[in-house]
Amino acid sequence: NAGVTQTPKFQVLKTGQSMTLQCAQDMNHEYMSWYRQDPGMGLRLIHYSVGAGITDQGEVPNGYNVSRSTTEDFPLRLLSAAPSQTSVYFCASSYFPPHGTGGRETQYFGPGTRLLVL
Amino acid sequence: AQSVTQLGSHVSVSEGALVLLRCNYSSSVPPYLFWYVQYPNQGLQLLLKYTTGATLVKGINGFEAEFKKSETSFHLTKPSAHMSDAAEYFCAVREGGSQGNLIFGKGTKLSVKP
Numbered sequence: 001n002a003g004v005t006q007t008p009k010f011q012v013l014k015t016g017q018s019m020t021l022q023c024a025q026d027m028n029h030e031y032m033s034w035y036r037q038d039p040g041m042g043l044r045l046i047h048y049s050v051g052a053g054i055t056d057q058g059e060v061p062n063g064y065n066v067s068r069s070t071t072e073d074f075p076l077r078l079l080s081a082a083p084s085q086t087s088v089y090f091c092a093s094s095y096f097p098p099h100g101t102g103g104r105e106t107q108y109f110g111p112g113t114r115l116l117v118l
Numbered sequence: 119a120q121s122v123t124q125l126g127s128h129v130s131v132s133e134g135a136l137v138l139l140r141c142n143y144s145s146s147v148p149p150y151l152f153w154y155v156q157y158p159n160q161g162l163q164l165l166l167k168y169t170t171g172a173t174l175v176k177g178i179n180g181f182e183a184e185f186k187k188s189e190t191s192f193h194l195t196k197p198s199a200h201m202s203d204a205a206e207y208f209c210a211v212r213e214g215g216s217q218g219n220l221i222f223g224k225g226t227k228l229s230v231k232p
Contacts, residue, residue, distance in 0.1 A: 033219060040127065042208060042222040043162075058219060090161060092220075105169075107220075109154075109162040
């Protein structure tokens with residue numbers, strides 16, 4: 001059980017380049033999300049998914065695309081990188097138990113991807 | 119809309135002193151509240167959370183937090199700071215009972231002086 005994995009750990013891009021940040025989880029969680037962390041801003045939600053084939057926008061979606069073709073993977077795509085996208089990106093995976101089952105909700109964060117756009 | 123305010127972007131305490139990190143929230147429905155810790159160059163680790171029931175929540179590493187509905191607060195405390203507690207701490211809120219997203223505060227960086 002590897003939890004939530006993110007690749008790459010660190011990436012340098014030039015303005016206008018594209019890339020995909022990978023996120024995978026092996027816990028069969030339906031809910032996955034992407035956050036960016038910037039100094040003094042906390043974590044802000046970019047996109048999230050409540051299950052395979054379903055995605056939605058968060059607080060700061062502009063410049064990012066996502067897809068969810070499988071339960072395990074939730075890649076984040078930058079189509080044309082900009083210096084404003086220099087940040088640390090965290091993927092998270094969550095489990096919400098059905099109401100009335102008494103189960104415990106859980107959330108796990110990946111180790112992060114540091115992105116520098118020049 | 120929900121929001122979280124963490125008072126003080128940087129808090130400094132001496133080793134052995136009380137740690138108090140403040141968090142106030144805004145929510146139109148009963149909230150679920152969380153504290154996360156982030157050590158340098160690492161991801162986020164859940165310290166504790168409040169969902170329902172007892173308002174005093176105990177977490178890992180000796181931290182605890184109390185949900186005070188009348189004050190819309192969820193302050194994090196630890197009786198005696200250790201050097202290893204130096205990290206950044208994030209308070210977060212989620213709409214209670216739903217599969218909603220976490221809304222994070224801007225974080226408080228805790229320094230511990232020897």
